[in-house]
Amino acid sequence: MNLFYHFLLFLLLLSNCIADDPLGNVCNNNTVVGAQLSTNIDHLLAELVSEAPQNGYVATSYGKGNNKVYGLAQCRGDVDKLDCTSCIQDAAKQIQIRCPNINDARIWYDYCFLRYDTQNFIGQLDTFYNIFYVNVEDVTDPKTFNKKLGALTDTIKSEAVQPANKGLGKGESRLSPSVTLYALVQCTRDLPPLSCSQCIGLAIGGFQSYCANRKGCRALYSSCYVRYELYPFFFPLDQQNTSASPSTYVVLVHP
The missing domain is CATH 3.30.430.20 (Gnk2 domain, C-X8-C-X2-C motif)
Structure with missing residues (x-):
């Protein structure tokens, strides 16, 4: 925990968290997003919001070549469709606010998780963050x-x-x-x-x-x-x- 971890010096009461406050997010700031890729990310997020609540999960992609973006959204398996829908909507909204012009981002909520990347991560084990x-x-x-x-x-x-x-x-x-x-x-x-x-x-x-x-x-x-x-x-x-x-x-x- 010493050299590899740092404290985000704050304490919080989980029971007081509001709906659109994520548990955490990661924005890869070593990336640059052009106009076409930004448009593709917006399209992808809209697709994740639309499709994920249908069965609690979706993994898909949008675009071509260097502007292709991959995305995944998943709700916790025990939550109902209404809570799943609300969570994915909040996640898509907040990831755009917290990670603007970023082509590799992810966000965690209690009820759901959402990420996108220009690298194909689908089916790959990822425990870095x-x-x-x-x-x-x-x-x-x-x-x-x-x-x-x-x-x-x-x-x-x-x-x-x-x-x-x-x-x-x-x-x-x-x-x-x-x-x-x-x-x-x-x-x-x-x-x-x-x-x-x-x-x-x-x-x-x-x-x-x-x-x-x-x-x-x-x-x-x-x-x-x-x-x-x-x-x-x-x-x-x-x-x-x-x-x-x-x-x-x-x-x-x-x-």
């Missing part, structure tokens, strides 16, 4: 917690790589009569099972480096998303366990 949200509070019984977390993430990772599950795995594990652990993993649906497994494995490995013994963590990569909490956060929500609530997080970004 990553963001970790780390709960500032420690668990009270690390030994039991880590054992349960390891078993749960192994289970949902196995689910995610099954083609029928479209890259999604989620589940829960009882830590005590009053405390439940919830976890979710998801790969972008363009990845083959082996690449999906590698991405999730890398993200879970990051838990020990950046989130050891913490009450919650989420890892955001361009190819996968992994999260665990001590409160219900995926749908359908567990109505039997609403006592725990989101806490304060530190955000770590690399590179």
Whole structure:
């Protein structure tokens, strides 16, 4: 975490985030966009907004030659079409605001992810950029917690790589009569099972480096998303366990 990571010196309450505030974004500023490519990016984003909510995912391209641009948009597998539509619309809007005249950009939300690039990334494992949200509070019984977390993430990772599950795995594990652990993993649906497994494995490995013994963590990569909490956060929500609530997080970004 030392030389490779830097703190974005701010703390935030996740429960207070507004809809169009992303979890993070990356703009490759070493790029220049001409008029034709800019037009193609606009067309591509409109296509992603239109098509992604139909089944929660789309990967496509637009244009020819040096002005061809590739794009992907995907919603978290447990959210409904309405939330997916709203999230993709926000993502397309904000990526244009935050990454103007950039030909390689990506943006993460809690409910969705969107990216585009002039290089064909479809089907390729990408773990170069990553963001970790780390709960500032420690668990009270690390030994039991880590054992349960390891078993749960192994289970949902196995689910995610099954083609029928479209890259999604989620589940829960009882830590005590009053405390439940919830976890979710998801790969972008363009990845083959082996690449999906590698991405999730890398993200879970990051838990020990950046989130050891913490009450919650989420890892955001361009190819996968992994999260665990001590409160219900995926749908359908567990109505039997609403006592725990989101806490304060530190955000770590690399590179």
